[in-house]
Amino acid sequence: MPAKPSFKTLVVSSAVLSLGSIASAMASDDYSDGVVRIGVLTDMSGIYTDLSGEAAVEAVRMAVEDFGGEVNGVPIEVIYGDHRNRADTGASRAREWYNNDGVDMINDLSNSGVALAVAAVADEQQRHAIVNSSSNIGLTNDYCSPYVTHYTYDAYSLAQGTGQSIVEDGGDTWFFLTVDFAFGIGLEEQVSEVVRDAGGQVVGAARHPLDTTDFSSYALQAQASGAEIIGIASTGADAINAINALAEFGVTPDQRPAALLLWYDDIVSLGLDTAQGLLLTNAFYWDANDETREFSQRFYERTGRMPNMAHAGNYSSTIHYLNAVEAAGTDAPDAVSEQMRELEINDFFASGGYIRDNGRMVHDQYLWEVKSPDESEYDYDFLRLVTTIPGEDAFQPLDESTCHLLNGN
């Protein structure tokens, strides 16, 4: 067991000092019902179970254990729930947790409809929610809240990461295969903007319904477009089917697919044969350095799988939240919010990460390339780092955010 992250004792800001008198009191009535309770609201039984699911609960439990199981002498408790990918179920569970069960913070929140709904409840109930496995950029714009943190990645960072890097690399004509959902269309628009700003050209797009299995028609359309890059703006089974069809119909090597939201798990299920050479932006990869390997090894021993960026984000954000509670000396949401934005995040997941006023956690993103089967030397050896995108470039500039919490809005 490693010691608690060391930085939390290092960072002493003015805000901590002003709250110091409260913190030193450490009275348990500074903590709602004497417990700091974290709820992991995730998809336990549906299509996103591999992206977050039970392993997400385990990641949060690990964080709590590593933190020592208590904060300022107050015990920490982890509970979990299944939102079934339905916004109403998620909102109802969140409401019950905040109102009845004394939950102080809800973590994970896969599925953007659920994330938005829970963010609304969190804002209204003035309790914390940390979104790790959804990409919806509305969370730090129109739907921002002082109690909602968007931690791991978002649609903007995906567009910046993959789009920008590819255009810089010379891939400047694009064709999009987009899932006809708000998420896909948003991602397509975001990347198109990046491409055009960099002097590239978008030659066309095909929008397919969710759960399309046969992408051969789209592969032909992509071929006919003559674009150098086929941007795949979908995720999960849709993205995998699209990549398979592109490979089958031989769009490479003149044309190259670029997956805009591909998860580590998707590469596992594609297999390196098909996935090799794909570019993807992910905030975390288990094999990046000694620290990530150490965490991933422990995670693997508990869950039987390697962590993806959502799992790592769940862990890191839980530690950060607990650090903020410790520094604030209370779990009162406003004080914790202030500390969360004050403290810097330095761990295996992020270095020099910080949370902006609109709730965006800013940290470096990474562009990876999938290795070929020959290059892969051991189990789970899938990715090679192409480039690091500094946090400031990866995320939406504050002056573009429509968040009402920012000055001037």
Place this chain on the structure above:
Amino acid sequence: MDILGIPLQALLGQLMLGIVNGSFYAVLSLGLAIIFGVLKIVNFAHGAFFMLGAFTAFLLAQYMGLDYWVTLIVAPLLVAAFGMLFEFLFLRRLYGLDPIYGLLLTFSLVLVLEGGFRVAFGSSGQPFATPEQLRGTINLGFMILPLYRGFVIVSALLLCLVTWFIIERTSLGASLRAATERSELTQAFGINVPRLITLTYGVGVGLAAFAGVLAAPIFHVNPSMGSSLVIIIFAVVVIGGLGSIMGAIVTGLGLGVVEGFTRVFYSEFSSTIVFLVMVLVLLLRPAGLFGREEG
């Protein structure tokens, strides 16, 4: 030559791909139509059996090292056996009741199967390699077709024709049709009707599983791969005309083509078009395109 701004050559290519996609629909809707014809039950688990076929093939290849060609035969047989067991133990208790109960039971089976596979193998799916002999492409003049897609058309249509032949042209098929129309009379002739029904369910389920194995190398193998299929397939059967074997096959192919062209002209609508077609057909030709009008 262009049609609506699309080169003729590209349209021919799309037609070809539509037929490939339609081959899957044909095999699936054939199975569903047979089951509905004899059992009078909407087999809501049809998509789940499709998934089960693909997964069984994956497991046979992964853990027993079986060749793709062997799994193409063995996996549908295993799934058919499972289906027959399900029919024998549970489904047959619901015969003679409102068909809605059969629908509900098969729907429950979907939950059990999909949920079970998600617990066991996760939600994100498994890689499945195209068999060695079928990698590569053929040049058709107007398009480059991956060899495997060509194989899909040939094997699917062959299977459909064989099934059609057995039902419409052999004595086994004759007793089956007799059992459908006059169950008790057929029984009186010494034919074991319950066994025939079990067999029919097995054949229908086996066809779905075969489509699943066929799909495994090109579509993503995951627990929910069949979940949105069943209502589309059932729409195909209704459009073709309930009880019409040929109707199911032809409509399956036709729908594949219609869907393919929709993907070119109004892609967003491509998964909905089948329902528009169904409304129109049912309002204009109540018994479906190939069904007999019943008094």
Place this chain on the structure above:
Amino acid sequence: MRTLSYTGLALLALALLAVPFVPQLVYSVFVMKTLCFVLFACAFNLLLGHTGILSFGHAAFFGTGAYVTGQLVKAYGVPTDLGILAGGLVAAALGALIGALAIRRSGIYLAMITLALSQLVYFFFLQAPFTGAEDGLQRIPRGTFLGVIDLRSDTALYYVVLGIVAAGLWLVWRTVNSPFGNVLRAIREHEPRAISLGYPVARYKVLVFTISAGLAGIAGSLKAIVFQLAALYDVHWHTSGDVILMTLLGGMNTVFGPAVGAALVSALNHYMDPFGAWVTVITGLVFMTCVLTFRQGVVGELGQWLRSRRASPSAPRARPRSPAQQQ
């Protein structure tokens, strides 16, 4: 028997009124959600159980109610009460339209027409810019009821929802136990006879379709206000399937059986989180057991049991009726 059921009803009413005061026992928002589905299922059963029409597209009405109310209240500042009313009316109009098309066929064909049309409705809401597609129509303000009751309080909202759902259920009960309801039953039992008796059967069917859709729409509207969101799942065919399931589990040959079914399904969804990934499998097994063992639904079987206790113990078990059997 009659006094027994009245006592039961009174106890139930009392329990429902007490819900906001026992937050640790049962959560009022969960009960509100259940109430919405109770109304939805009972409205649906006007068609399935009482007229013998299987609609496989009722999500279209439920979801339309939710979206119409949500959009009116959120974007146009329409008062919540009027918004709910509008949701119900638009859903009813849609019901009249879909019903008029669907009843030209019967049995499985009718079901397929409703499914197909509801898929077109789904497509419309997926494409319409105001719905936010899979993100849903979020942050619908709860507003006030009749200009005086502040619905931001869960307790106030709870009593409003309870009141509206009770009124809706009363309407269902009145419809069933009226001359109109008798004609519906006649249609279910033997449609040709109803026609030969001179009843305008088609008009009756469209009318019951309209009432059913309108109430389903109100249920959707209420859910949109309770959760402050309307989502694609509300118009998805899965929701059409859910309501069939609830109705069958509760018992389609009873007036309030579907209510019990709705409560059962909601509870299954709500209290099974500890089972993690197994929840889908367990739900499937529960449904399977229900279909195979108590086919008349919970309420149907209970009534059967009560009756058989009073009658001779060897009374033959009635088989469930088969409304959708005429194809």
